[in-house]
Amino acid sequence: MKNLMYRKAAKVWTEALPLGNGRLGAMHFGGVEVEQFQLNEDTLWSGPPSKDKKYDDRESLKKVRKLIDEENYEEAISETKNMFGSYTQSYMPLGDMKIHFLHGNIARNYERSLDIRQAVSSVKYSVGNVHFKREAFISYPHQVLAIQLTSSEENSLHFDILLESILKNRTANSENELILQGICPEYCAPNYFNEDKQPIVYGEFEETKAIHFEGRLGVVIDAGEKKIQNGKISIHNASKATIYFSVATSFNGFDQLPGKYFGDLTRKNEEILAQAMSISYEQLKAEHIRDYQSLYNRVELSLECNKPEEILDTDERVKKNGSSDLGMVELLFQYGRYLLISSSREGTQPANLQGIWNDLTRAPWSSNYTVNINAEMNYWPAEITNLAECHRPLLKLVSELAVNGERMVSDRYGLRGWTAHHNTDLWRHADPVGGDRHGDPIWAFWPMSGPWLCRHLWEHFSFSQDRTFLETEALPIMKGAAEFCLDWLIEDENGYLTTSPSTSPEHLFYTDKGQVGSVTKGATMDLQIIWDLFTNCIEAAAVLDIEDEWIENVKHARERLYPMQIGKYGQLQEWAIDYEDVEPHHRHVSHLYGVYPGTQITEGPLLDAVKQTLNRRGDMGTGWSLGWKICLWARLKDGERVNALFQQLFNIVEAKNEVFVGGGIYPNLLGAHPPFQIDGNFSYTAGVVEMIIQSHKGYVELLPALPSTWIKGSINGIRVQGGFEVNVSWDKLRVTGLKVTSNTENLFVFKSCTSVIIREEGRDDKRLDPIDGLIEIDMSENQTYQLLF
Structure with a gap:
């Protein structure tokens, strides 16, 4: 379909x-x-490039940090507002x-x-x-x-x-x-x-x-x-x-x-x-x-199933069958790819909060680039679904934002490097928004979008293995973001490096004294993003044989980052202190960045704490929030939980019912926050791939989160880290075939509990046995193997 x-x-x-x-x-x-x-x-x-006055926030920064150390959170919020700038266009x-x-x-x-x-x-x-x-x-x-x-x-x-x-x-x-x-x-x-x-x-x-x-x-x-x-x-x-x-x-x-x-x-x-x-x-x-x-045509998904006999309009079919209609599951997956191709091509601007489709002069959230999750989420399917060219507009935005971000960091904070805050626009706005103290720090003050956006530079390399891109484009920008982080981090009373002021995007907390706070120190998401950036810089330096004082500083700082904590409910703490949530079911799950899209948490007690966090948050959510939870539960290898989330996402939101509760999709299948945000479409497409194939651990894992209803199927043309394209087929929930093509010379490693037959055209079949649960194949550029299970 x-x-x-x-x-x-x-x-x-x-x-x-x-x-x-x-x-x-x-x-x-x-x-x-x-x-x-x-x-x-x-x-x-709207607008020409901003000509705002120069802001010098060094004194306000000192005051805010002092107020946080004194646990005077109400005054910390007020002082943080002194660091606001103009809104985006x-x-x-x-x-x-x-x-x-x-x-x-x-x-x-x-x-x-x-x-x-x-x-x-x-x-x-x-x-x-x-x-x-x-x-x-x-x-x-x-x-x-x-x-x-x-x-x-x-x-x-x-x-x-x-x-x-x-x-x-x-x-x-x-x-x-x-x-x-x-x-x-x-x-x-x-x-x-x-x-x-x-x-x-x-x-x-x-x-x-x-x-x-x-x-x-x-x-x-x-x-x-x-x-x-x-x-x-x-x-x-x-x-x-x-x-x-x-x-x-x-x-x-x-x-x-x-x-x-x-x-x-x-x-x-x-x-x-x-x-x-x-x-x-x-x-x-x-x-x-x-x-x-x-x-x-690079990617094809097939979930073999009995197609509904009745011919219905698309929205009526969704209403009647929901996510049990695997034909609609396929359609919505490819629709996400269609929308990315249609809203982000080489030489264009990146897809914004609504892709490129907007009929209002005052669109929701200005239809800008919200870079505390939404703009990044738009590009989660880019590399994995073989649309790397469509990723380029975002990568160009990052390079341009770094120019304004470097000027902003120097003027406001007197620090090195670059970053940006919660929003940006066509003019690459890097300052915190809020407009003359009218905003709220829970969304207006968040100086971590630069480091997060750098993950996209690293992913473009990790999927392509393009060393020239890494050396000339990615690493210089990543280095600038890391320099900002090195200067932004402060030492706490125990000798750890942490961030202050710090917010967990759009979520409030209660203190033991009953204060409602948003500004504190050491929000878990901050430290996960910084760990992620530092780790990717270290790996990039290793690829390029760089050994210098800067990379040594990054290594030492990563080791001193304040560690993640497990809270009184067995959950992963959202902040350094185990505060109570103001909204226990809040739509943001910012502190789970280290699971997805990051790679910091892959096993052990912290992974159990992540599951407890998601269980406490609950499965209700708006469109993009459901998309993030889909990706998280897929990475946690729980296909049945993902399927349950699909049932919510496959919910038609009528125009007359646009209220700010449980999201879904509109009759035209665009993602409903509500109102319309396109990131719900893109995160769904990324989540489907995550259910079928994962490569974030340094090896490929097949069918990690397949639900029991996806009995037989195949997906072709998917890219994995290391420079490979793969086709995988399955029957009765077991892998039956794997085709691997290498776009560069590299070692292909995948998880398998059984031996496989490797077949290459013009050569005799060869049997490969797993060692410690992994099979390794040394592949040259443009080489293709068919693997039979």
Whole structure:
């Protein structure tokens, strides 16, 4: 099953179907009388680069640390607010393309679908004796949204096209094209909206320093009449029409003022449209599919099962069958890969809190990059599901953020290295947010996103074994983040290194004296992330044969980090002190970073404490929180518990029921926090792989968390650490075959309790026996082995 299918048009945004090429995004509604494509472009953000005043927080830092040592937590919170900076900017919607058909709204045999194998959406219906069809896609090679409209009878297409935007805009038309020009607001943080939740725009239309944009639309028809006037294209008596839409913006880079000349944007758009319209629609579509499938077709998941006999709309099928429908389990897995390809391609911005799809000027949490979990979670499936190229936009963000983060760390704290805090945006905002003390330290003050983001640099190397990338790109940035950590750590009364001030993202605690606190020292997540960064730096230095004073300092500091503690309930403590949770079932499980995505906790009493923590937290959660718990329980090898979480995730959230409780998915299968956050989709896809194959311990483990309902199946094209691609099949919950291809010269190690037969083309079969439960195969580049169990 590779289609999302519905027999009714979308009435609300969370029923529309997403299209994208990493840069351009569209939500396809599929209306009969009025078709709508809600449009986005990934550099449409409010603001120019921030020119905030310089902050010097060294005195506040000393005061906060002293207050924490005195256990004066209320004053510590107040003093921490003195270290807040401005809010991030907001991701903006481009506008809407609306197609008004003149055939009325009474239709039969209606069907709309999204084929995620080809990244093409379609609508079919009949009005009278005429059959109408539309299909749409967004091409990465040609950078256009293409929409083809056809009718079964000649001269039966009659429609008008308009472009609209809620941003400051003007519409016009040339002799052949419809034009929408507009400007984003200069400021669009929470304090810069009017009572109608519309952005307050400063500056005249031609003088503002904000991002300018132009959308340009052309139409090719096979017959009939085309008229363009008064900002509208009218088509009459056509049998086939193809719409081409391109967008250009004046974004010049994260550290540069945007351009302000619409003429530059016009030239870009005219060139894009001319190239796209110089070839046939069929060729444009074929090149789009070929490009998309070069990524999508790398991985295939098959869970053999009895398919439901009844044909239902996708959302109705989820409601009826839930996660027991293994066809839907497959579909949602590949949907996550589809969404990543569609929202993050080389040369684009990374996927934000909503990927690239947003219809609001004040989106939830500004649709920014929330880097205390959500932005990182977006990329959990990138390397393992063979989409390393889609990881590159995030890696570029890290390199750019390090530039602003280094300046921020020096100005604010007088320290070396770089980091960032809870949020960032197109302009690579690195300061703590909060806006003149209005925020709360539990989310506004968290200087650990730099070290966490560095895990993505290390993972890109560990899956690819690209030494050049490690030496020239990854390690210099990792080193800067480690230098910040070395300077940020302080020695406690017992000689351990710890962090202060420290928060466990978005969670409060009770002290023994009844105080409600958020700011303390030694939050477990801080120390796990620092341990992770230090460990990866040490391993990187070993790969590159680096032995110097800096790496020795890292080694010594790692040994002195405050150790993790087991609390009075047998749980892994969230803070250095065994505080009581204000919210025992809080959605964040920040202190379990060391299990997933980290690798610090793999066995022993601490692992038992992790399980106790998850049991105390409970299985309820919002969309992304369920996704993290899925990944955690998969890494803990409990497939039945994961399957129970799937039952919650496969819960359709209707638009009228958007309340901040138990998440799930919307009718269009996008993740529901609620509201919409795309990280729920991405973490689910990563969790499915984690159930089938793991490689974080230095060896590959097959079927570690398979639930009893996944009796037979296979997954092909999965990447594991060390530079390998694997196919694995199973039957009756036991591995039956393993195919391994090495992309580099390396030792492939996997866990097995039985002997295996190794088969290589042109050579005799060979038997391999496990030693201490492991089988090792020395592989050269581009070598492939078939292993039979």
